[in-house]
Structures are given as structure tokens and as C-alpha cells.
Amino acid sequence: MAPKTPAEESTQLLVTASPHIHSAVTVEKLMWAVVIALAPALAGSVYFFGIKALKIIILSTAAAVVFDGLGQRLMGRKVTVWDGSAAVTGLLLAANLPPDVPWWLPVIGAAFATIVAKQLFGGLGHNFINPALAGRAFLTASWPTLMTTRWLAPRLGTVSGLGPAGLRLCTDAVTTATPLNVLKNGERLLAPGCEPAQLWQELQSWPVIKRLFLGNVGGSLGETSALLLLLGGILLIILRVIDWRIPVSYLVTVAILVLILPGPKTAPLQYLLFHLFSGGLILGAFYMATDYVTSPLTHKGRLIFGLGCGTLTVLIRRWGGYPEGVCYSILLMNVATPLIDRLVRTRLFGRRKEPR
């Protein structure tokens, strides 16, 4: 091929500021990586809770994508629903719902998450709270019964995680009490003639811990399997999609507080693992507290963020009105994020001592 003449060339040259090369990481790749990381846990939910879970996942995700695009259109923004962020919101919202809710609940939740929590505040990058958690909190406030009683027993177990043989709960509680609910309200849920001490002992037994770890218990559809969530979460850390600092500081804070604060501990190690693997802690720590938009920018800020999430979670679980505190802990720390970013800065290279 004959070399082009300079004149031909000069008309086509692109002139932009440096740098002229970029890393391969894009917003889309980051978002789709989260979708892939969530896949095992969501597939697990279909295994444990059946086709109902799949229905919720599809409805929630489709609704999130549609409403996010609609919100962008309404706000006069460019429609960018294929960047994956709406899909992540929809999947996380589904993961936060009981598996047996009516079809319209995820749809309304997704509409609130994408239009109200996200697009009304400026769209991707500008929402001040995690959209999926905002959707969940909105649904919990609006339809509390649906959001706290529609649990399903997993394929091979019970809602509470207690073994059928040793079931010591009253009839009502058998189908409505998740492990954390049993921990919180155990005395009230107890079948006649049973001692609380027996219940605590059974709750902190290795078979129960194993069910919690594998996901063979009742709960929100995507939160039950610590194992599958950890697989995806560790993948996200290895791929450097998320910063390890948030989940690690979150989980370590929960572990330490659970051990030092009073509680019905019969076996400390099992009690600790019970707290780590039950409820939405693993889901929240790896997939929701790590949301870039609503968590701090700096390494140190993220450690503080995780510390705050962990502290609030344990306080709510122990003394709050709800059995689970992950959702509200993260939402509260989302709100604290601008403050953390204001106070925690990176150290300027060659900073001079500034007179105070």
C-alpha cells in the first residue's frame, strides 16, 4: 500500500488531550461483572425456592431496566440502560425480596428504586442512597406484612433453619420465622413446654450453621447462601471490581461486636458464624455496601464506612425493632458518605505543614 500523503492524513487526525491510551476497564464491564458475580447466588435461589424465585428475579430486573430507561427519558437524559447499572439494581432488589411475594411487588419496588431513588436525584453517579436498598426499604414500609412473612421453606429444609426433628417452635412460627427472627424473638416463638436454653443451643449447632452457609434456610431469595455469595464476592475482589476494604471491615466489625456484646451465646464460634451467615449480611457487605456511587471514595473512608455498617447492623439486630439491620445500616452509611468524603482525604504528596 502506498503511504498516504500528509495532506490526506492531516484532515483525519483526532486531537484530544492526553492520555491517548486507556485501561480496558469501563463502566459497562464493571456492572456486568457484578451481574455475573451475582449469578451463582441467584441460580441458587431458584434451586432452593423454585420457579417463584425465577419469576421475581426476571420481573424485578426487567422492571428496573424499563423504568430506568423511562426515568432517563422523562428527565431528558441519554438513555443508557445497557450500561448494566439498572440490571444490577433489579437483580439486587430481587435478591432482597421474600420469594413468595405477589408479582407487582418487585415491579413497584423497581420503579421506586430507579425513578425515585436514582433518576430523580440525577441518574447514575448522583443517587445518594443505594437504589435497590431504597426500593426494599420503600416496600417494607408500604407492605410490611408481605415483606416480612412471605418466606418459603427451601427445597430441603425449614424457614428457620432448625431441623424438623428438633423443631421446638410453635406452629405459627414454623413457616414465618427466619433464623434471625428466631434469634430475636425466640422466647415468644417457643412451643409450649420448651426451655429457651434448648432453643439457643439448637440454633448454634453445627447442622444449622451448615444450612446457613449453604443457603438451605428461609429468607430473602438471594441472601440465603453465604457460600454462593462469597464465591461471587471473592471473584469481584480478585477482579478488582470492588475494594476488599468495605466487606472486610464490615464483616470484621460485626464479628468483633457480636463476640463482645451480650447475647444468648451458648457456643461463641457458632454464634459468630450464625451472625455472619444469616440474614443479608454477606449479600449486603459484598454487593450493596460496595456500590461505588453511595460509598466513600478513599481507602480510609471505605474502612470507616464498613466499620459504621457493621456497628449499625449489630446494634439493630441486638436492640433494634427489626431482626435484621443490614439494609438500614447501609442506607444510613450511604447518607453519611458525603461527610466521610469531606473529612477523609488522601495525603497530598509533599504537603507542607499548614498553619491552623
Place this chain on the structure above:
Amino acid sequence: MRSFRGGVHPREGKEATEHKPIEVAPLPSRVVIPLSQHTGAPSRPVVQKGVRVKAGTMIGEPVGRVSVPTHSSISGTVADVVDLPHPLTGRPVATVIIDSDGQDELEATIGEQDHSHFTPEEIIEAVRRAGVVGLGGAAFPTFIKLSPPKEKPIDTLIINGCECEPYLTADHRLMLEKSHEIVEGIRFLARALGVSRVIIAIEDNKRDAVQLMTSVAAGPDIAVRELRTKYPQGAEKQLIKVLLGREVPSGGLPMDVGCVVQNVGTAVAVRDAVRFAKPLFERVVTVTGPAVAEPKNLRVRIGTLVSELVQFCGGYQGPVGKLIMGGPMMGIALASDKVPVLKGTSGILALGPEPESDESECIRCGRCIEACPMGLAPTRLHYHVRQRRFAQARAEHLLDCIECGCCAYVCPARIRLVHSFKFGKSEVLAQERK
């Protein structure tokens, strides 16, 4: 190995030229020499149309304290002295155009000097008179770096052979082919500064250069240090931090922590200036990139048009998206290849057409903060600049930005952060002048 905060690891792309010896580019038939090729005031033309010049004849005299003379790079006749847009800034600058007579005669003053008894002042004057500037890219007049004020004693001379910009191999080849000349230059520099400690810093992707420089240069006063390959290892402040653990204070210069940093190419130019009274009128340039047919390292006369160098490298290969003067991280995109090589031109890089992705919204992932070697928060600075809150941007240390491009390199939203900061800095400085 000690490191510095932040930084990135772009694909190096040096394989195309790192094993290719420096070739002498053909003598250009015409050179275009802007009289502003250094940081500071442009020099003033001292030749008129029709005047005969030789290679090394002064064609522009320095104006003011921060300025150096400019010299002809070929022998021939001045075809014109005219204001032309500067290749990098686009602002009009006095430019001398010279048509070659094909003789390549040297100015008579160039030749072996009796330099053994040169005082530091005489060395510095020789460097100034030869128009030597930093060849790493910033083109700061070298004689000024060699004349620090008395209250800033210098104890260490650092010779920068890092060449951390991807694709560029000019310094690498220079170290392999001109190691003795580099050491000679270092001796002059050390004498001028009165320092007894010299450190030559080379990244570990140039092991051959590390070995050669160690065998040629290492001694009681000169140490060769191999550093981890990480961009921007060759940035002055980061380099000093890694080698000596000292931090140049915010807003300060290397001399504030007792250091002077000179590029290996500059060391050779200093050697030529002091030993032969030879002005800086040629340099080594890496002409490379996926859109260049035969990438090469070339010894080039200042003022040679980029288009001629590309022709000598087999022309363009496939469509060209971007033509860059310098490296891919900090180089300047050219609008045309009809622009001349300058004293500070370390490379010419032709990239293929890559669709320039649109900026999307910041998702606050924090990658820019992690990557910033200066400890800044690029996403916040960008936000302030975009809102035209320049005072706030300044308070968050916008002026400490070294424009290395790490933040924009890692940004998944492809936000043009460096563009924003260049604009923001100029606005901050403009407001301060008021």
C-alpha cells in the same frame, strides 16, 4: 524496592523499537524552527530572510532570564522568518525556516574544547550558550537547573533513564549506544553542581541498560539503581521520593530537597555542549506506533517535519487515528504531520483509529484517587472545575497536578480529566494574575 503512591501499568509497546539501533535520519531539505522550544520566554530572531547559516549558527537569542538561544540545525539559507502557530500550543511564535544547501557545514566554533580546567560557571555558560534544555519532554532550560540559589544546597544529581512513557525507547537506546558519552555528561553536570553523589535511575524493563550503565558508570560517586517499572516512575517528584525518600514540597522544586534531576539525553547534550561547544540542534526521537510501517529510533535534526520522519519509517500503515508528539500518556495530539520536531520531542507516535468513547457520568469508583501519584482526588477536582469553582479546586491542590494522565487512564467513565485540569489550572493562574 521502594515505590511511590498510585501510578498505573499501561501496556509498554516498546518491543517495536527497543532492539533497533539509532539510525541517522536523512538530512532534511528544509527545517522549520520555532523560537519557542523551551519553558520560558521565546528567543528573538537574529537572522533575516536570505542570510546564510550553518548547522549550529545561533538564529534566536535569549530574552530575559528564563530563556535559551536557538540554533540552526542545518546549513543553508534562511527562507523566511515568520510567525507560525506553535506545534504544541497553536499560538503564533516567531519561526525560522531554513532551506538546506545539502553541504551540512558546521559552525566554525564547534570543535574539541580545552574543557579540563572549566570552572562550574564556565560549564554552565557552555550549556546555556548551546541552548540545552531538558530532553525528557518538559524542555526546561538546563543552565537554570544547574544554577540553584545559594540557600538551596544540592547534594544529589539524579540521572533519569526511566523512560516510563509507553512506546518510547530513545533514552533506552541512548544508554545502550552512548553510555560513555552519558557518563562524560554526568561528570560535567556533577562538576557544575559541585555534587559528589550521582544516581542513575533505570526501570527494570531495561535490564540490558542497567547492566551496561552499571559496568560503565558505577563507582564511588555514581550509583545505578534499577527501579520497578511503573508509570510515572520517571516523574521528577516520584523519582526523588523513590530514590531518596524525600518529598518535594507542594509547589516546590527538586532543589528544595537538595536534588537536580536530568534526563540521560540531556546528559549527552551537555557533554556535546561542554566538550565540543556544540549547540543542541539534533536529538534522538522514537518514531513508532501501530500506524507506522517500520518503527525506528532516529537521530533527527531539530526542525525536521514529522511527515518526513514518518516517510523514512516506511510511511503510515493503515489509517491513522491520532498522531502524537511525545508518549501516549503525556504527549500532545497533533492536528497535522507538517510540524517540526522540537528539542523536547522524545517520540512521534501514530495510533490507529480507535473510536473515542464518550464521557459518561462519574460513578465514584475511586480509581482515579487510587492512581494519582500526587495524592489528589481527581474526581472532586473535575467536579469543581466543571462547576467553575476554581478557588475550591485550587484549595484542593489542583496546581499540584503533574498531568501524568494516570487518572484519565484508569477512569472507567472515560472522563477527560487531564483536559479538565489543564483548563482549570489556566483559569486558576489567570485569576491569580488579576
